[in-house]
Amino acid sequence: MTFKIRNILQTIWSFRIKKLITFLIIFGVIFSLLQIYLFLDDDNDEEDDDDEDDGNRNIPKDTAVILWWTPFGTENKIRKCEKHSCYFTNNRVYKNHSNLKGVLFYASNLKIYDLPIPRGVDVRWALLHEESPRNCLFLTNYDALSLFNYSSTFSRYSDVPLTLMYLTNIKHLTDTKYYRSVEEKNKLIDQGLASVVYIQSNCDTVNDRDSYISELMKYIKIDSYGSCLNNKKLPDNLKYNYIDNLDSHEFKMFVGQYKFTLAFENAVCHDYISEKLWRPLVVGSVPIYYGSPSFKDWLPNNHSAISVNDFSGPKQLAEFINYLSINDDQYKEYLSHKLLKNSIKNSKIINKFIKKSEIIFYDYVKLFECSVCEKLYDNKYQTLNIDHYNCPKPKSIFNNNTVLKNWWIDSWNYEKCLAKLMHKYVLNNSSINYDKFNNDKQKC
Template structure:
């Protein structure tokens, strides 16, 4: 979440710099939004976020369409689209009363762990446009963490089986874990801790750390996920633990794509739809295929000693003829609207999202509504199973959090339908009442 908020702040900060430059140059590109709009002026979109505490007012050219995007709340009445950033949502701050022309648009690429009311239909149904990790959202971000199809097939970081096996300072079954978010809905830390009993794991992040990254990589590696130096360092391992922080359909982060880019075999748990997106039928080892960590460790030892079996997971690196056989993945890479590392003009996530909403409000002829397919996350946390069959230690807390999220979504639905403004204090009173009366039990 911290990484995404930094990205959000960097984006809007950059726009602020451009705005001041244009202002100093006397450009008429930045127009005075406080004067009445004429018929010739572009359609207006409004960012509704208190995190944007500075003036943001730009004209966005989106192909043949033009919209003006602002964060000036006094422009709410004249705006056609209202834009929300998921990680900055505030239950006490929604623009009510809502006018008939207002299309609400939600950008939320994260899992529900930081905003637990988002997965519920009672909340999602009030949005016309979404951009999430789901392939069914209006502006899907499912493959955003895969730089390109070429990155999957490139041999820039490829290390042969013999090269990986020749390391004198690590065992043949070389497994790496690089994670600094230790409390997750999937019970990631609990699973890895048990796996470590049966196979040696080099853990470099804050979670279960037993080794330190080289000094040159220790600074801000979380915001440099694909730095060449980091990829080269990790590529000598045979396996990389890749467990998402939540198990949502199509929620796939760098944890899956990065090892594939390096030619390292992912040990994956997370999205239940992951096999829809893997490059080939055998691209990763899936935690859910094994009853417990001990069984997984046994299999890792076997694969690590068998070159044919190990390389069968790396056909996207070593096969010249059709290295990526998944047609659905290839089509997605050809048609997607955004991916990390896009340096083209207007290539940032937030600019692309603004344009997707701009096109919607200018071309849509029907009132669409989002639903749970746009953000498909289980309300009951799904986690990697331990041999004892006990829940990971923090799952009960996550379950309670999702229960609160359900309650929040119901209250927001009531307020949105009533279409009158309310205060944060009123919201807090209502949620306390419902929780006390067990009105929001999952």
């Protein structure tokens, strides 16, 4: 009898212990979830504070407000730069704040009918743009540029130049991860691969580059994979959305098979050098380049790329490519940055990466914000001139003295008129009526 009672008590006790353990586990899970919820809720509250900012934040009187008029790179917070602190925001309610000292614009989103005017006497304007001017041609004119006081563009003359933006790390130039030896490339050519590759899907360009390449194809074999002048299909692993994967390992390995890459920019601007030049240099394919007249100033060394402008026409260029393709020693001279140690001789590249080994676009944006912040406090500013966005009127790729006759030229002339309108509106310093703007631009 005693034995049975003991067993019953042990069973009851065991059951209670299990219930207690189960309860503690459930309680622990609920408590953890509650903590996570409260943490996220706090974050959301902070975000809501930013969104609901009514312009009455407790900003110190000696802290400059810098407004992103075209929302781009800001946290709606006070940030310490080198010597000074500024409050960066994209909330337009700060347009009339007593501390407003600077207004930042991202050029692609800048609308002439939507400007922060009237403009305060001591309010400086700053322009950021890393792309070609195809969607903001009015900025290629002095009338528009002269309204700004600071710039971060592809020009070396900018406050924060973006000329080397597409080269994120100097080691990429010497790394042999994607490099194929000349012997490997020769075997691939024997198997049917062309010596030259062209991959482009933007066929409507300011400089009419496809006309030149179409002529070049008459004299040399070119594998063209994009929408423009297409004559070959991409491999299965690249054919879908390859434009979104231009920086992928697979795409770089693919381009690295070719001895040469046609690297034609979609616009001709001084110092505007896109990934079209840097990608082949990184993978070890010699760029055949057309674009920035000053691009040689930025090459790893004096023998890194072939300039289209060094030849009188496509036929002469094709003859030189064919010569290099069958003369390995001469071809290798263009790959010294991959084959030889200490072969990067360009001080512009070397000095750029002394302080930081890798620089991405986000870093440039932050540098520009702080550059403007510091210069506002020091009362340093300028009136931008054409050097900050030097994109001459489009000319024929066949003959730089012949002006093209296409809708791009019409657009260029039209945007020149818009630049004058913009200048007039800002100087008048009165709000722009959208209907009046539409009427005025019809006269251009």
